[in-house]
Amino acid sequence: MTKFHPCHIIKDDSLQILHYLSRIYLELYNGGKHTRCTLPFSTHTWDRCSNEFHSTDSMATNAAAPPCPCYDTPEGVDILGRYDPEFAAILTRDALAFVAGLQREFRGAVRYAMERRREAQRRYDAGELPRFDPATGPVREAGGWACAPVPPAIADRTVEITGPAEPRKMVINALNSGAKVFMADFEDALSPTWENLMRGQVNLRDAVAGTITYRDAARGREYRLGDRPATLFVRPRGWHLPEAHVLVDGEPAIGCLVDFGLYFFHSHAAFRSGQGAGFGPFFYLPKMEHSREARIWKGVFERAEKETGIGRGSIRATVLVETLPAVFQMEEILHELRDHSAGLNCGRWDYIFSYVKTFRARPDRLLPDRALVGMAQHFMRSYSHLLIQTCHRRGVHAMGGMAAQIPIKDDAAANEAALELVRKDKLREVRAGHDGTWAAHPGLIPAIREVFEGHLGGRPNQIDAAAGGDAGAAVTEEDLLQPPRGARTVEGLRHNTRVGVQYLAAWLSGSGSVPLYNLMEDAATAEISRVQNWQWLRHGAALDAGGVEVRATPELLARVVEEEMARVEAEVGAERFRRGRYAEAGRIFSRQCTAPELDDFLTLDAYNLIVVHHPGASSPCKL
Numbered sequence: 267m268t269k270f271h272p273c274h275i276i277k278d279d280s281l282q283i284l285h286y287l288s289r290i291y292l293e294l295y296n297g298g299k300h301t302r303c304t305l306p307f308s309t310h311t312w313d314r315c316s317n318e319f320h321s322t323d324s325m326a327t328n329a330a331a332p333p334c335p336c337y338d339t340p341e342g343v344d345i346l347g348r349y350d351p352e353f354a355a356i357l358t359r360d361a362l363a364f365v366a367g368l369q370r371e372f373r374g375a376v377r378y379a380m381e382r383r384r385e386a387q388r389r390y391d392a393g394e395l396p397r398f399d400p401a402t403g404p405v406r407e408a409g410g411w412a413c414a415p416v417p418p419a420i421a422d423r424t425v426e427i428t429g430p431a432e433p434r435k436m437v438i439n440a441l442n443s444g445a446k447v448f449m450a451d452f453e454d455a456l457s458p459t460w461e462n463l464m465r466g467q468v469n470l471r472d473a474v475a476g477t478i479t480y481r482d483a484a485r486g487r488e489y490r491l492g493d494r495p496a497t498l499f500v501r502p503r504g505w506h507l508p509e510a511h512v513l514v515d516g517e518p519a520i521g522c523l524v525d526f527g528l529y530f531f532h533s534h535a536a537f538r539s540g541q542g543a544g545f546g547p548f549f550y551l552p553k554m555e556h557s558r559e560a561r562i563w564k565g566v567f568e569r570a571e572k573e574t575g576i577g578r579g580s581i582r583a584t585v586l587v588e589t590l591p592a593v594f595q596m597e598e599i600l601h602e603l604r605d606h607s608a609g610l611n612c613g614r615w616d617y618i619f620s621y622v623k624t625f626r627a628r629p630d631r632l633l634p635d636r637a638l639v640g641m642a643q644h645f646m647r648s649y650s651h652l653l654i655q656t657c658h659r660r661g662v663h664a665m666g667g668m669a670a671q672i673p674i675k676d677d678a679a680a681n682e683a684a685l686e687l688v689r690k691d692k693l694r695e696v697r698a699g700h701d702g703t704w705a706a707h708p709g710l711i712p713a714i715r716e717v718f719e720g721h722l723g724g725r726p727n728q729i730d731a732a733a734g735g736d737a738g739a740a741v742t743e744e745d746l747l748q749p750p751r752g753a754r755t756v757e758g759l760r761h762n763t764r765v766g767v768q769y770l771a772a773w774l775s776g777s778g779s780v781p782l783y784n785l786m787e788d789a790a791t792a793e794i795s796r797v798q799n800w801q802w803l804r805h806g807a808a809l810d811a812g813g814v815e816v817r818a819t820p821e822l823l824a825r826v827v828e829e830e831m832a833r834v835e836a837e838v839g840a841e842r843f844r845r846g847r848y849a850e851a852g853r854i855f856s857r858q859c860t861a862p863e864l865d866d867f868l869t870l871d872a873y874n875l876i877v878v879h880h881p882g883a884s885s886p887c888k889l
């Protein structure tokens with residue numbers, strides 16, 4: 267381990283400083299949490315010249331080594347992710363300057379918003395309930411405002427397929443799937459490794475340009491775009507996630523500004539002339555908790571429009587209402603984004619996760635088994651009705667959410683039963699007034715289209731119809747908070763553990779959405795498994811163990827983890843289990859479920875484990 271290029275030596279001191287600053291930053295940004303795992307930040311780096319991992323301490327000079335190409339960065343920007351010529355075409359000096367500009371203008375507001383989230387949680391922990399804000403009553407009550415008219419390119423959003431922005435093949439499949447919209451995901455469905463993020467950016471640039479192709483050599487299949495590709499929406503990460511491979515002024519960039527900034531910079535012109543008919547690009551915005559966070563996005567959009575000289579209101583975004591606090595802020599969020607809004611979406615899985623998180627201190631709000639918390643629960647139905655009413659009142663789409671079922675290949679009867687569940691879910695949505703909905707898999711699209719198009723009878727949406735309006739108008743704070751009903755069981759604890767560990771193992775290995783037991787699992791569904799276990803243990807919930815009542819305790823969980831890990835090993839096979847990151851995932855999952863304080867996000871805690879720094883990936887830092 268002695269070979270090292272001089273460029274690393276030039277950078278070595280500044281790198282140590284950058285590592286140090288980035289760790290302090292993460293500590294502050296996340297309220298003093300999530301710094302347990304120090305491995306990749308402090309000790310593991312990759313030598314691009316020798317293609318080997320080095321301990322930072324072991325770096326030494328080899329003046330004979332050939333010079334390595336590196337990213338050309340603007341003042342104050344440093345790239346710690348692997349160099350790749352394809353990535354360099356995304357990480358251009360101008361694109362990075364654009365991202366750095368966003369970071370510098372908005373980092374203070376984001377930090378403040380994250381602190382306000384923590385402050386609100388402290389109030390909920392002390393017994394306060396989320397509620398409509400009396401101070402913004404006039405915004406909610408005023409009848410005289412509406413969002414900007416819906417752009418023609420996205421009037422019809424009856425079926426939207428979602429999927430990670432990488433792999434490339436999946437992006438092409440989604441665009442060709444027959445859905446009206448494809449939401450390319452940097453969030454719930456993507457593990458944010460450097461490779462995934464950068465390949466995702468390459469894929470989306472090529473998708474918008476219409477040049478995206480892929481060759482599956484093993485199967486001898488060529489993938490290319492069809493005649494009528496879906497319209498692209500892009501979902502950047504949430505405000506809380508840093509991007510540790512991109513440093514701006516010595517601190518990790520805000521993940522969503524990197525996702526948004528790079529995609530927007532490279533694609534806005536082609537998008538507006540090709541996909542958006544003069545509008546766009548289009549976005550989905552996840553996990554917000556308050557309208558002040560939407561105000562930051564508004565600022566980001568306005569800055570992006572101004573810098574690139576496109577008209578104000580070109581960019582449009584659908585906000586996912588997927589946190590409990592946000593359901594009391596829907597009018598305010600739309601009001602902030604009224605020139606840029608493309609409606610709201612029921613992000614049902616994160617919403618359930620957020621319900622548990624918000625009520626973490628409340629033994630009277632325990633969730634029943636995860637499988638029982640569906641849209642039929644009163645609090646979920648009320649949320650969907652209020653969202654529809656709010657959107658239609660302000661002239662924008664009210665999008666439905668994701669049914670977790672996916673096609674079952676080897677069992678026709680089970681497949682038909684799964685499809686029937688999806689049909690029922692979609693029928694409930696369209697009858698309630700939703701204008702469109704999500705599909706997790708291309709195989710579901712024909713059935714979902716049939717339900718939505720059949721109900722809409724040729725109309726592109728039902729924004730103007732009164733459907734759902736009455737039900738929404740009657741929704742109260744109590745309706746939105748009503749505790750869900752149903753049994754809590756040891757089998758539920760087992761299922762959460764089995765799924766949570768397998769998902770985490772996949773995520774650590776670079777896959778952010780996976781099929782498990784015939785259901786789609788992603789970060790949001792895995793979070794439910796984690797926080798539900800934590801909640802049950804924290805409050806010593808009584809669980810049904812086949813007619814016998816047992817208490818949820820750390821000892822019970824330890825036994826369940828051991829037994830479920832053995833079951834997973836038997837299911838996936840010893841070899842795959844050994845090579846995969848299952849043992850590590852089991853440890854993290856157990857620690858998370860038994861932590862004295864609930865961690866805000868599983869993916870934030872585990873993020874350090876997927877960060878790999880490559881010193882010397884950019885030109886010497888000009889801090």
Ligand SMILES: CC(=O)SCCNC(=O)CCNC(=O)[C@H](O)C(C)(C)COP(=O)(O)OP(=O)(O)OC[C@H]1O[C@@H](n2cnc3c(N)ncnc32)[C@H](O)[C@@H]1OP(=O)(O)O
Binds near residue numbers: 427779780
């Ligand atoms: C809570 C939320 O945030 S929901 C939104 C975020 N979650 C998601 O987006 C999940 C999206 N869905 C998926 O990722 C996938 O469907 C999975 C992982 C659940 C299953 O994927 P696979 O195991 O590949 O499914 P399967 O083997 O049946 O795939 C068959 C074909 O369909 C394609 N496919 C499957 N799902 C998708 C998708 N969502 N988009 C595009 N293509 C897809 C596969 O690429 C494959 O193509 P091929 O025949 O050319 O090889």
Ligand SMILES: O=CC(=O)O
Binds near residue numbers: 454586616617790
């Ligand atoms: O992002 C969607 C969700 O359900 O969570």
Ligand SMILES: [Mg+2]
Binds near residue numbers: 552586616790
């Ligand atoms: Mg979500």
